[in-house]
Amino acid sequence: MSNVTISAADVNKLRQQTGAGMMDCRKALTESEGDFEKAIDYLRAKGQKVAANRSDRDAKEGVAIAKATPDNKHGIVIQL
Secondary structure (H helix, E strand, O other): OOOOOOOHHHHHHHHHHHOOOHHHHHHHHHHOOOOHHHHHHHHHHHHHHHHHHHOOOOOOOOOEEEEEOOOOOOEEEEEO
8 A cells, every 4th residue: 555645625525426434435545545436446345345244134123114206206215
């Protein structure tokens, strides 16, 4: 890993593109040496690992309700 300087603007740009957390974006940019495409791939791989770890969890309580307008242009999901 080289000493690439990651600016706050770069972190913010990646956050806006991916919706990932600030520290995750910073680490992804550091690991990818500032390459945005590699950083996105890094975040995607990390997200798959997290999803795999959580896939065995069962929802024991609550309900989720989804409703869309007749033209399917708008919708809402409510989780209770």
